[in-house]
Amino acid sequence: xxxxxxxxxxxxxxxxxxxxxxxxxxxxxxxxxxxxxxxxxxxxxxxxxxxxxxxxxxxxxxxxxxxxxxxxxxxxxxxxxxxxxxxxxxxxxxxxxxxxxxxxxxxxxxxxxxxxxxxxxxxxxxxxxxxxxxxxxxxxxxxxxxxxxxxxxxxxxxxxxxxxxxxxxxxxxxxxxxxxxxxxxxxxxxxxxxxxxxxxxxxxxxxxxxxxxxxxxxxxxxxxxxxxxxxxxxxxxxxxxxxxxxxxxxxxxxxxxxxxxxxxxxxxxxxxxxxxxxxxxxxxxxxxxxxxxxxxxxxxxxxxxxxxxxxxxxxxx
Ligand SMILES: [Zn+2]
Numbered sequence: 153x154x155x156x157x158x159x160x161x162x163x164x165x166x167x168x169x170x171x172x173x174x175x176x177x178x179x180x181x182x183x184x185x186x187x188x189x190x191x192x193x194x195x196x197x198x199x200x201x202x203x204x205x206x207x208x209x210x211x212x213x214x215x216x217x218x219x220x221x222x223x224x225x226x227x228x229x230x231x232x233x234x235x236x237x238x239x240x241x242x243x244x245x246x247x248x249x250x251x252x253x254x255x256x257x258x259x260x261x262x263x264x265x266x267x268x269x270x271x272x273x274x275x276x277x278x279x280x281x282x283x284x285x286x287x288x289x290x291x292x293x294x295x296x297x298x299x300x301x302x303x304x305x306x307x308x309x310x311x312x313x314x315x316x317x318x319x320x321x322x323x324x325x326x327x328x329x330x331x332x333x334x335x336x337x338x339x340x341x342x343x344x345x346x347x348x349x350x351x352x353x354x355x356x357x358x359x360x361x362x363x364x365x366x367x368x369x370x371x372x373x374x375x376x377x378x379x380x381x382x383x384x385x386x387x388x389x390x391x392x393x394x395x396x397x398x399x400x401x402x403x404x405x406x407x408x409x410x411x412x413x414x415x416x417x418x419x420x421x422x423x424x425x426x427x428x429x430x431x432x433x434x435x436x437x438x439x440x441x442x443x444x445x446x447x448x449x450x451x452x453x454x455x456x457x458x459x460x461x462x463x464x465x466x467x468x469x
Contacts, residue, residue: 157283169213171459173402174371178410180224204237222250245270245282267308288319306337322352341365371404
């Protein structure tokens, strides 16, 4: 029994149930919550509740919403949509790719203090506490300010036991760099999930990450640029299960239904591309995984047991 933080307060980890480990109820960029032109909160609220309620009816109990301050996180919105839909939402601290200029210059420990405050006290004047830390690196590798964020996240995690979820660019093997930096901070690697790993089909890369002790975020199953289609991604998951890594994989869509940042045409296209929203995995990926030979027990491990163990910090290989 472990208490975990959600937008509506603490819950017992045994109540997490079926969990998507990398989603965003709404998404934006640093400060975009301050620009109504880019952030139609009412319309976003209505859409998020509609799709989250559908997800709840379809069996989704919990999502890890890994949008920190610079991805337009709005904890009051997260609390409201959780209340209205019945889906638990774990809120994120940390920093995504829109790293504040300030973070280049302040001591890393001061950034860590900010994260620790969001985890132990509350966010944006509320008592809503983060349950997870996000950090991000992208194409071309880890930049100097992104390295500072990774180190700050490691230090905040070691002080609070909050797990870390990264954003990476797997085709450039950026996860290897993140692992090296986080390892240098002395953190228990089982507190870390290297996200977006299934943008790569390179099993050497994926198993190398697993051997370092981290979780693998197989958390994109929709179209992302030139990366593999969902069937290939699912086949890789099955191969990793067959090789004994099924208890170290976290699944998600990396999806959001926000409006404001997108033109109406772009939003309509995204909706048309994924009419299943947060049920794509349940309706397509898991049935295909079973077709490939995965058992109900394998799926329970992926969707229920793994997210719980990741959040709890109870790592049993
Ligand atoms: Zn994401």
